[in-house]
Amino acid sequence: MTPQPGSAGDVLTLISAGSATTRSDLARLTGLARSTISQRVDALIERGLVEETENGESTGGRPPRQLRLHTEDHAFAGVDLGATHCRVALMDISGNVLAECEDSMLIGEGPEKVLAHVDQRLDRLLGTAGRPRSALRAIGIGVPGPVEFATGRPNNPPIMPGWNDYPVPDYFDGVEVLVDNDVNVMALGEHRNSFADAGHLLFVKVGTGIGCGIVAQGRLHRGAQGSAGDIGHIRVSGHEDAGCRCGNSACLEAVAGGAAIARRLTELGLAAETGADVVALVQAGNTQALRLVREAGRLIGEVLASLVNFFNPEVIVIGGALSRVHEHLLAGIRETVYRRSLPLATHHLSITPSRTGINAAVLGAGMLAIEHYLSPDNINRIVNA
Amino acid sequence: MTPQPGSAGDVLTLISAGSATTRSDLARLTGLARSTISQRVDALIERGLVEETENGESTGGRPPRQLRLHTEDHAFAGVDLGATHCRVALMDISGNVLAECEDSMLIGEGPEKVLAHVDQRLDRLLGTAGRPRSALRAIGIGVPGPVEFATGRPNNPPIMPGWNDYPVPDYFDGVEVLVDNDVNVMALGEHRNSFADAGHLLFVKVGTGIGCGIVAQGRLHRGAQGSAGDIGHIRVSGHEDAGCRCGNSACLEAVAGGAAIARRLTELGLAAETGADVVALVQAGNTQALRLVREAGRLIGEVLASLVNFFNPEVIVIGGALSRVHEHLLAGIRETVYRRSLPLATHHLSITPSRTGINAAVLGAGMLAIEHYLSPDNINRIVNA
C-alpha cells in the first residue's frame, strides 16, 4: 500500500529533499504534533539514518537543532558501464561523492569478468573512503543497452555480447542492485543534480549513437517494454541513402551520430573513427568537422522539434561525447527546434548542455540506488524492523 | 500530504476500481483488521457514498454482503464541446450514463452563450434522470483547444474566439469544474473504458486536424505548458509544398488531416469540404478518396513510428471523425509503424480503432469529474467533515 503520511519514511523524505531541516519544519509540513515528530526523528536517529548538527539560526527564540541525513555508516555506489569504459563512484546518503575511479574496460568480455572488475573497484573505493563493505546498501548500474528494469536483466543488447538475460543483481550478495539503461540514469543524474524542480525533462545523449532519457513528473519514463527514449532510429527526411545497422535507412543515428560523422569525415579524407576523433577535429578548428557537427545538430533538432510538440518538456539537456563541442551542436539544435516547434511549447523551454557532463551517468546511477533505499516504504521497513 | 493508507478514501478507491466488492476483500487488500474495515465502510455508507446490495455467492460459509458505489444522490456531467457541436452526458458515480444529449452549437459564439447552453442542457438531463440539481457534484469539460488545466482557462485557442483566458469554472456555482483539451479527455475516456490495465496509451484523433492524448502510468500527461500531444504540426518528409495555418510547411495536419484530404479531393474535382465529406466519399466507394485516406494513414504512421520509439506505449487508439473509415486509415498506419519502429517497442504494441467512438470525449470528461470527486483526498475531506 501507499506509505503512511507522516510516517518515518515520509519524514525522512522531507529531510533528504531539503524541504525540512528542523523538527519544527517537519511539524509544520506534515501537520503532526511536535511530540510525534520528535518520536519519529528519534527513531530515525537511533537507526543511524539522521543526525543532529550544531544549532541553527535563532529566529527570536531557542535556536532549532538542525537535522540532516547521517552520512556515515551508509554508502551507495553508482556504476557507469560503457562499451569501453567503467566508472564507479561511491556516495554517501545525500549524494556526495566520497571516492570515484575510472578505467578502460571492454563490456564485451561478458558479465562475469566485468562485474568482477566492478566488485574489485568497489572494494578499493570503500577502502579509500574508510567504510566497511557492510556499509554498502545499494548499487545503481547504467549499462549501454536495453534492460528489463524490474529484474535487472539486459534485454537483447546489441553491443553487450553475453549479457542477454543475465541476472546482474544476483552477482552481488546482500546489496540491492538496480540496473537501468545508461541514458536513463544520465537523465536522472542531470535532473536531480541540476533541474530538480523541472517536472518534465529530456536528456539527449549524442555519442557514437543517439539516445534519450525521459523524466516525466519527476520520474523516469521507461515505457511499456522499457525501450522508451530510443530516438536513434527515428527517421529524418532527406537521407534515404544512409543505411543504419538496424536495417532501416535514414535513422537519426545513421546520419547524426558520432560514428556517422566520423564516417563522413573519413570519406572526405580526414582520419576519424569515433565520436572522440570528431570532437578532436572540431576543437582543432577543422571547418569540415565543424560544419558536419552543426548539420548533425540541425538533424537532431528536427527530431527534437517533433518530440517537443509531443511531450512538451521544460528542459532538454544535451550530453554525451559530442556535447564537448556543444556550442556547435546546440546552435543547430536550437535553430531547428525553435523554428519547427509550437510557440506555446518552446516559450518556456530551455535547451542546455549537460552540467554534470561526464559524471551524469555515475551520479544518476547512484541516485537510483539512494532513492530506492530512501523510499518511504523501504525506510518504514527498516525503522519498524 | 499523501492520503492515509486504508483511509476511507483509499477504501472507496478499491471499491470504485472493482478491486474489492466485500468487506473481506477490503481487509485482505488493505491489511487492516475486519473491524476497522467495517468502521470505514459504515462511514462511507452513512455519507451516501457506498451501498450494500443483496448477498453474493457463498464460498462455503456465510455469503458476503456486496458493496458498490451508491449510484443515487450523486451525479456527474461530461461535456464535449467541439467547433460545431455540444454533447453532454449525465453519469452516476460509477460512470454509467444516465442521460445524454447532442446538438449543434458554434463554439465561436463565446463562452457566455455556450456555457448557458450547456447549463440548460444539464438542467434538462437532470430532469429526465430525476435528480435534483444539488446532486451534481462535478463537471468535466473537453474543449477544442489548449487549456491551463489548473485554472480551467483556455490558453490562446485558435478556433475558440472570445474564450482566451476565460475562467470557465467560475461560470458554474457550487460545482467543481474541470476543463481540459478534448484530445486529453478522449484519451482518458478510452483508457478508462477499454484499456484500463494498459499503463501507457496514446489516443490519436484524426478529424479536421490531428491531435494526440497521452496517458503515462495511467495518468494524463499534459506537459510543462499543457500543450503536450500537439502532434498535428510535426513535420513529415516530402511535403515541403504543403503550407499549414500555423505558418510552417509540411505539418502532419496540413497533409493528412481531414481538411487537407478534403482540399486535395476538391482539387481532383470532387465536392468535399470537411472530414465528414471525406468519410462519405470513402463509404460511397470512391477510390480517389480511399487512396488519399490510406496515404494519410501512412503519413500519420510515419509520425507515430517516431513516437513509438520515443514513448514506447502499449496501445495506440485511433479516433476522431476519420476513424469511421478506420480500416483504411489503420492499414496505412500499421504498415508504417511496424516497418519503421523498433521491434522491441512494437512487439507488444496494439494499434486499434477507438471502441468508445463518438462518446470518447463525453465519457472521458465525465471520468475526469468522477475521478476528481473520488480522489482519496477529496473523499477523506468529505467523510471527516
Added chain:
DNA sequence: GTAACTTCCGCCGAAGATCGAACAAAGCCT
C-alpha cells in the same frame, strides 16, 4: 433433517498511536 463446518460481521476490551498541555531549555531583547 440435522450436525458440523465455513465464512461473514458486529461488539468490546486491550494495545498502540497521536495529541496537546505543561514544562524545561536556550537564545534574543530591553
Added chain:
DNA sequence: AGGCTTTGTTCGATCTTCGGCGGAAGTTAC
C-alpha cells in the same frame, strides 16, 4: 536581570486500530 519567543521533551488523555469472541447465515456431510 527579567521577560519574550521559539524549540524540544514529558506525560496523561484521547482517539484509532487490533484481534478474539459470539452470533448470523450459508454449505456440506451423513
